[in-house]
Amino acid sequence: MSANIDNVMQGFEAKNPGQTEFLQAVREVVESVNIAIEKNKKYQDAKILERMVEPERVLMFRVPWLDDDGNFQINRGYRIEMNSAIGPYKGGLRFHPSVNMSILKFLAFEQVLKNSLTTLPMGGGKGGSDFNPKGKSNNEVMKFCQSFMTELCRHIGPNTDVPAGDIGVGGREIGFLFGQYKRIRNEFTGVLTGKGRNWGGSLIRTEATGYGVVYFAAEMLKANGQTFEGKKCLISGSGNVAQYTVEKLLDLKGTPLTVSDSGGYIFDEAGIDRNKLQFIMDLKNNRRGRISEYAEKFSSAVYTPADKTAEFNPLWNHPADCAFPCATQNEINGKDAQNLLDNKIALVCEGANMPTTADGAEKFIESKILYGPSKAANAGGVAVSGLEMSQNSLRYSWTREEVDSRLHTIMKDIHKSCMEAAETYGKKGNYVDGANIAGFIKVADSMLDQGLV
Numbered sequence: 169m170s171a172n173i174d175n176v177m178q179g180f181e182a183k184n185p186g187q188t189e190f191l192q193a194v195r196e197v198v199e200s201v202n203i204a205i206e207k208n209k210k211y212q213d214a215k216i217l218e219r220m221v222e223p224e225r226v227l228m229f230r231v232p233w234l235d236d237d238g239n240f241q242i243n244r245g246y247r248i249e250m251n252s253a254i255g256p257y258k259g260g261l262r263f264h265p266s267v268n269m270s271i272l273k274f275l276a277f278e279q280v281l282k283n284s285l286t287t288l289p290m291g292g293g294k295g296g297s298d299f300n301p302k303g304k305s306n307n308e309v310m311k312f313c314q315s316f317m318t319e320l321c322r323h324i325g326p327n328t329d330v331p332a333g334d335i336g337v338g339g340r341e342i343g344f345l346f347g348q349y350k351r352i353r354n355e356f357t358g359v360l361t362g363k364g365r366n367w368g369g370s371l372i373r374t375e376a377t378g379y380g381v382v383y384f385a386a387e388m389l390k391a392n393g394q395t396f397e398g399k400k401c402l403i404s405g406s407g408n409v410a411q412y413t414v415e416k417l418l419d420l421k422g423t424p425l426t427v428s429d430s431g432g433y434i435f436d437e438a439g440i441d442r443n444k445l446q447f448i449m450d451l452k453n454n455r456r457g458r459i460s461e462y463a464e465k466f467s468s469a470v471y472t473p474a475d476k477t478a479e480f481n482p483l484w485n486h487p488a489d490c491a492f493p494c495a496t497q498n499e500i501n502g503k504d505a506q507n508l509l510d511n512k513i514a515l516v517c518e519g520a521n522m523p524t525t526a527d528g529a530e531k532f533i534e535s536k537i538l539y540g541p542s543k544a545a546n547a548g549g550v551a552v553s554g555l556e557m558s559q560n561s562l563r564y565s566w567t568r569e570e571v572d573s574r575l576h577t578i579m580k581d582i583h584k585s586c587m588e589a590a591e592t593y594g595k596k597g598n599y600v601d602g603a604n605i606a607g608f609i610k611v612a613d614s615m616l617d618q619g620l621v
Contacts, residue, residue, distance in 0.1 A: 172212065173202050180221055189497060192526055193277050195220050200604035213336035214620075216612045220280070223273065225249040227416035229319045231297055233311045245316050247295035249329055253614035256327055257293030258283055258550060258557075260334030263341065269294045271497070275334075275521055279550070281607030282543040285582045288554035293329055295320070301336050301512030313344035317401035320455035321349050324581045326560070332553045333362040335496070338408075339374075358560030361553035370572040373549075377519060378412025379572070380548015380579050381492060382542075385517040386420060387583035388538040388599070396422035400439075400488040404428045404481075405495035406452050406459050409519045409546070413492050414445050426483055428495060429459045431474055433483040438468035480504050487511045502527035509535050516601050533600060544582050544603035551578045 177198060177350045184190055198217065205211045225248040235241050246269065249257045259279040262272070273306040280292030292621075297316060301309050324331060324609070333342050342362045349359055356368075363369035372379070382396075389395060399422050403410050414424045426433055426442040427448060436444065444466060451457045463471035472482055484491065491513055493500050497520060505528035505601045508516065516532055517540035518524065532539040552575055559565055566574075582603075589609070590602030 170202065170206055172475050173198060173205065173217070176217055179218075184270075184273075187273060189270045189274040189522070190277065191270075193274040193522060196526060196529070196600075197277070197281065197604045197608070201608040203479065203595075204605050204609060207593075210616060211612055215617055216615055219615065220251060220608075220611065223248050223250045224252060226269075226273075227295075227320075227323055228269075229301045231299065231312065231319070233308070234313045235308050235311075236305055241312075243299040243312070245295070245297045245319060246272050247320060247323060247329070247331075248272045248276040248293055249323075250292045250294070251280040251611060252291035253611050253618060254284060255291045257288035257292040257329035258290035258553065259292055260296075260331070260332045261337045261341075261345075262294070262296035262334040263299045263301050263336030265295070265298055265300045266273050267298045272296060273495075278521055278543050280611060281604060282547045283550055283554075284607040284610045285544055285585060285603060286547050286554060286578055287581055288550045288551065288578075290330075290550065290554050291477050291556075293331070294334075295331060296334065296337070299336075301341065306340070309341060310344045313341055314348040317345045318352065321352050324359055325351075326557070330358065330553075330557060331360055331484040332550070335407075338362075339364060343497055358557050361556045363556070368556075370552055370559055370571055371566070372567040372575060373414070373552045373556060374408055375412040375574055376482045376552035377546050377549035378414075378494070379416045379493070380551065380575060381409070381413050381517055381519040381545050382416035382420065382422075382582055383548065383579035384540050384545040385490065385515060385538075385578050386494075387580055388515060388517070388540055391583075391587070392538065396420040396490075399423065399490050400425055401490040401492060402483060402486060402488045403492045403494055403519075404433070404483055404499060404523075405493075405520065406448060407494075409549075410492075410494040411445065411449055411452070413494055413519055414440055414448075415442075418442060418445070422490070425486065425488060427459060427462070428474075428483055431458050431460060431471050433474075433481075434459055434462045434469045434471050434481075435486060436462075436469040438466075455576065480507060484508050485511065488513060490515040490517070492517055492519050493523035495523065496520050497522045498525050500524040500528045502531060503529040504528060504583070509591065510580040514538060516540070517545045519546050521546065529600065533598060536597065539599055541600045541603050543607065544586050545597060547582055548579055551575055
């Protein structure tokens with residue numbers, strides 16, 4: 169990096185000590201967009217980079233609630249409103265014990281560039297709480313969500329900030345949050361996305377991230393004269409993203425081999441077909457069971473328990489053609505990346521947010537495999553959230569086919585933008601640099617147009 173950018177990063181790191189995930193996300197982007205900043209003095213003069221890495225607003229608040237035993241419980245709530253240069257803040261809410269300021273700032277920063285790539289008018293934000301909905305009754309989840317929204321409602325709105333779901337926040341939680349917002353504000357408006365189909369939600373929203381990841385990967389393969397037919401695929405996770413990644417891979421004649429949860433993973437040598445996928449969906453969405461039950465049901469599968477002391481994840485150490493990390497951030501480290509490359513992986517496409525560590529990503533880029541970074545590849549979820557906002561504004565609902573077609577077109581456009589930006593700045597074939605540069609330039613130019621705000 170240039171001396172100027174290096175000075176910016178030193179100041180940024182000094183202002184955000186200990187925020188590992190946020191520092192990692194920003195450094196990765198800065199290393200990509202450095203070339204665009206150096207070629208455009210206007211970005212340096214206006215200190216666009218320094219302004220872009222600083223959230224416009226950070227909210228932190230207490231969330232008190234009463235459990236089923238009558239005990240007082242206290243959690244911490246957050247909302248990071250990162251950048252609104254191209255539209256209202258847009259990004260999910262995450263309810264998970266790991267939630268902290270660093271993780272949410274990293275997610276919000278990534279969201280700014282991701283939303284920029286969708287071509288839709290959305291800024292970037294993220295929020296959530298260290299509350300864990302697992303093991304809680306519906307009544308306890310409702311009480312927590314109502315308390316959380318009682319504070320959050322004063323900071324959001326359809327033209328200000330439109331949250332959505334993320335890890336730990338599904339249709340149930342969105343319903344409770346929306347109900348409390350409507351109760352307090354006395355208005356029925358598109359303030360949240362991921363809503364129920366009967367009260368303002370969009371078709372394909374649940375499937376959108378997983379479908380979008382596969383659509384993006386298909387475009388990468390198509391640009392190289394290939395398709396998914398006959399390709400063996402490794403998938404991590406077993407939530408919505410993983411489930412619908414598997415479903416769309418089956419549509420395109422790919423062969424999914426793995427899924428996982430926090431307890432371990434299954435490897436099914438015969439492949440996960442539609443019947444097996446339905447079992448996974450029922451297991452995870454209805455019975456909320458563990459993925460180990462899959463191996464008990466299907467003799468072709470082998471279950472491997474997670475070993476948190478291991479230096480690598482054996483899920484990524486099987487011969488395959490494509491890999492789709494769809495679980496959580498930093499799940500593929502340098503050793504995992506090397507294992508994938510040693511097993512002749514040809515494509516890695518990220519369904520989770522920043523699932524590959526910096527050293528892992530460096531290995532993928534240096535090897536010149538097809539590598540789709542999360543901010544481009546998993547933008548399908550927020551893209552359909554944007555389409556849900558449009559439908560809410562129109563008081564109209566599009567058909568499943570219309571939404572899916574629009575999603576497919578958006579993912580094609582994102583792929584094209586990444587390719588063109590990479591080639592323009594001498595990084596042909598590098599989707600990481602292409603995604604970062606394309607997303608950055610749109611936001612940076614918008615910030616210049618709006619003056620020093």
